[in-house]
Amino acid sequence: MEKKLTVKEMLDKQPKHHLTIVLTILILGSMTLWSMAAISIPSTNEGGITIIRSILRSLADPNRDWLFTLRPIGIPRQMFETVSIAFLGTILGAILALPLAFVSSRNITGRLYSFIGILSVTLIRTFPVFVLGLMFVRVTGPGPFAGVMTIGLASIGMMTKLYVESIEDIDKGVIEALDATGANTLQKIRYGIIPQLSANFISNSIYRFEINVRNATILGLVGAGGIGSTLIWAMSAYRWKDAAAALWGIIIVVLVIEFISTRIRRKLASSD
Amino acid sequence: MKNNKPNPLTLLGRRLKNTSRKLTFRPKEAATPASADGATMNAAPLLSDKIKTTINKLTVQTKNVRTYTLFDGTTVLEPFSKTPLIFLILGTLSVISWNVTNINLFYLFSRFSNFFDILWRMTSPRWSYFSTAIGPMLDTIQMSFLGSLIGALLALPVAFLSASNITKNRFVLGSTRFMLSLIRTLPVLVYAAILTLAFGFGVFAGTIAIILFTFGILSKMMYENIETVDLGAYGAIEATGASKPKAFVTAIFPQIMPSYLSYSLYSFEINIRYAAILGYVGAGGIGLLFDDRMAWRRYQDVAILIIMLFVVVFTIENISRYLRKRLS
Amino acid sequence: MIKFDKVGKTYPNGTVALKEVSLEINQGEFVAIIGLSGAGKSTLIKLINKMHGVTKGTLTVNDTVVNAELKGKHLRAFRRRIGMVFQSFNLIGRTSVIRNVLAARVAEMNFIQSLFGLYSKDDKIKALEALDKVGILEKAYTRAEQLSGGQQQRVALARTIAQDPSIILADEPVASLDPITANQVMKDFARVNKDLNMTVIANMHHVDMALKYAKRVIGIRDGVIVYDGPSSEVNESLLKEIYGRDITDEDIMFKDDEEQQA
Numbered sequence: 011m012e013k014k015l016t017v018k019e020m021l022d023k024q025p026k027h028h029l030t031i032v033l034t035i036l037i038l039g040s041m042t043l044w045s046m047a048a049i050s051i052p053s054t055n056e057g058g059i060t061i062i063r064s065i066l067r068s069l070a071d072p073n074r075d076w077l078f079t080l081r082p083i084g085i086p087r088q089m090f091e092t093v094s095i096a097f098l099g100t101i102l103g104a105i106l107a108l109p110l111a112f113v114s115s116r117n118i119t120g121r122l123y124s125f126i127g128i129l130s131v132t133l134i135r136t137f138p139v140f141v142l143g144l145m146f147v148r149v150t151g152p153g154p155f156a157g158v159m160t161i162g163l164a165s166i167g168m169m170t171k172l173y174v175e176s177i178e179d180i181d182k183g184v185i186e187a188l189d190a191t192g193a194n195t196l197q198k199i200r201y202g203i204i205p206q207l208s209a210n211f212i213s214n215s216i217y218r219f220e221i222n223v224r225n226a227t228i229l230g231l232v233g234a235g236g237i238g239s240t241l242i243w244a245m246s247a248y249r250w251k252d253a254a255a256a257l258w259g260i261i262i263v264v265l266v267i268e269f270i271s272t273r274i275r276r277k278l279a280s281s282d
Numbered sequence: 283m284k285n286n287k288p289n290p291l292t293l294l295g296r297r298l299k300n301t302s303r304k305l306t307f308r309p310k311e312a313a314t315p316a317s318a319d320g321a322t323m324n325a326a327p328l329l330s331d332k333i334k335t336t337i338n339k340l341t342v343q344t345k346n347v348r349t350y351t352l353f354d355g356t357t358v359l360e361p362f363s364k365t366p367l368i369f370l371i372l373g374t375l376s377v378i379s380w381n382v383t384n385i386n387l388f389y390l391f392s393r394f395s396n397f398f399d400i401l402w403r404m405t406s407p408r409w410s411y412f413s414t415a416i417g418p419m420l421d422t423i424q425m426s427f428l429g430s431l432i433g434a435l436l437a438l439p440v441a442f443l444s445a446s447n448i449t450k451n452r453f454v455l456g457s458t459r460f461m462l463s464l465i466r467t468l469p470v471l472v473y474a475a476i477l478t479l480a481f482g483f484g485v486f487a488g489t490i491a492i493i494l495f496t497f498g499i500l501s502k503m504m505y506e507n508i509e510t511v512d513l514g515a516y517g518a519i520e521a522t523g524a525s526k527p528k529a530f531v532t533a534i535f536p537q538i539m540p541s542y543l544s545y546s547l548y549s550f551e552i553n554i555r556y557a558a559i560l561g562y563v564g565a566g567g568i569g570l571l572f573d574d575r576m577a578w579r580r581y582q583d584v585a586i587l588i589i590m591l592f593v594v595v596f597t598i599e600n601i602s603r604y605l606r607k608r609l610s
Numbered sequence: 611m612i613k614f615d616k617v618g619k620t621y622p623n624g625t626v627a628l629k630e631v632s633l634e635i636n637q638g639e640f641v642a643i644i645g646l647s648g649a650g651k652s653t654l655i656k657l658i659n660k661m662h663g664v665t666k667g668t669l670t671v672n673d674t675v676v677n678a679e680l681k682g683k684h685l686r687a688f689r690r691r692i693g694m695v696f697q698s699f700n701l702i703g704r705t706s707v708i709r710n711v712l713a714a715r716v717a718e719m720n721f722i723q724s725l726f727g728l729y730s731k732d733d734k735i736k737a738l739e740a741l742d743k744v745g746i747l748e749k750a751y752t753r754a755e756q757l758s759g760g761q762q763q764r765v766a767l768a769r770t771i772a773q774d775p776s777i778i779l780a781d782e783p784v785a786s787l788d789p790i791t792a793n794q795v796m797k798d799f800a801r802v803n804k805d806l807n808m809t810v811i812a813n814m815h816h817v818d819m820a821l822k823y824a825k826r827v828i829g830i831r832d833g834v835i836v837y838d839g840p841s842s843e844v845n846e847s848l849l850k851e852i853y854g855r856d857i858t859d860e861d862i863m864f865k866d867d868e869e870q871q872a
Binding site: 512514515517518519520521522523524525527528529531532533535536537540 | 661685690691693694696700702703705719721769770773
């Protein structure tokens, strides 16, 4: 006869979360207090509010001359350059990340080497984008070329991580099956591995491209080409209308690219 | 467990079915004109087929969309492959971008030694710089923590407003989503630059920038999650006589809490690295030091900054990964 | 006591769900409502706890008139005495079984308590006792989504019991369960009805289950009651009248006689 539990016994069996909850609250609380101590709210000076107001106002009335022209100084040209920087940079990063990813995958090189791989990639990722930008500016001089190299190198980090996730997910069964049909190594790669990875690779690359367009807009700040330089110049000269034009350029392009990219990625996810 | 391995060829067939393109099978009896499901061949090729054939001709494939005839007379049409077309488009775009960005490979290779020169100098860090750098490093952590926290708290209610299964009012739904995508478009650094103009240099501007950024990405992640929630339990609790808010927190919150916490931790991970950059425009933290040291070409100091940042990022990422695994 | 007095329900889009219904149900009865889908079964039940509003006639539940004036705090207080069990269980999957049952007590707590899930010890004991009554006490701390369909429905029943209602409404409670589990759940309903003297009104898709467990059967066709009497007197011609057609396999839970023995 099974001994039936009584209600009282069940009550005592309650999983006790109290310790975890109290600990979490303590940690979060102390971190919050510590953080708040460092952040002193500046006495909101009149100038600050005025500036924000001017910026918001000029967003409604940007420099249309710049916005709708095809001259080199015009926003469209600059955004085109920015997007090109992002485009080539993404391709560069995607290509460079491939071998790195294979090296860093546990099912290809084993635990130790993959760990080293991931560590090195994390190291590369730690370099802030603009530090890389400055470094490349020393190599190629200021301009979009430096931007491409920077984006390329900066993308490697994230792309490798995403690639590794896909690679470690490979279904070994397909490779075995191909083996059974007598395929050689090249064929196994072509028909066994590549189809499984390609959809994810493309999706990841497109996602990274989206992010890189945003990064490329910033690079102008360090002189690596693109709309960033115009933006920062306009802002330091307090030329709000010009700055607003640049901002609108960024907003529109990023929205469009995000839209297209989401569409493509959704199709990729559903069709395969 | 592994003694019932299916035939590898079955596995292959199964997997290929998922990865290959969809083949069209047309039975032999399809000599008669079009049936309801279009499983027959039309005498005159459609315009779209003609275009596809032309493109296929121009790109790598053979003349026609390939047709295979099986032993019993069934014909199989291999569908139009998009791959060569995609490569063509990518190639064209690359060439255009190449020209626009003035890439000069020769220049690159001749001057590349500068890059390695810099890296080489970074390999011997100046440890005494540590004491100067630790302050701003802590600032960066504080900035990103507070920013993530506040951003996350603000994101949740707004996420509910942008979730189509919670907010029925189309105007509210649409305008919230639009506002969110606007906020998401601008990069953090731009926000930081603008905010420093308004609030002066320092950590405050940076924190606000991080709040905005976290708010933007977290609310998107959350509303996509909220839309998958099961509202049945909500109705059931309402039927027991609980008020709407109570039913809400009892039935819906538990369903989204795990992903909310998980995504918030993930945002914190991302924010640490962004917070490091913000100093470049003067929004406080370690970015200021990066700018300063790079300008003076003190690469050995830069190395220290990178090492410190690496340690912090690595630790936080791993703690976050561990916690996130526990949450699911 | 529940009293329908010439009650009718027309939806805003014009559909007439109930034409004119009059009946009385006393405390402690076990009533099954049968009929075609769309005949008005679901509507009848949902009128009782005002998930839908009455558009014609008077509905009185335990001395409360259920009309448009019953809202806000009074409606909530009213609903607390009526429990509802759904076909799709409507549990919170990722939470433990006991938390699901405790959710029934939320109506009695204040907002802060419900936000943080601070249930009193008495609440927890009540919840455990409810689980005991449906026979799954040992699963109290398991995640709800890990249970089988029948077990989940029993948790839903336990949640209803924990409310301490005087009436339990069940909207197709066993329609998504397999025959054996359905039997177990219906037995739980019968036990709750007998031991706790709670009125049970169940919408049943399967005629044999309805006849087996309910003492009284109400047959609805096209928005009117065509039969209201003891289940023992229901025969095939009566069923034909209620359904407007012959009884098919779809309307029966047990296809073979052997399964009936379970």
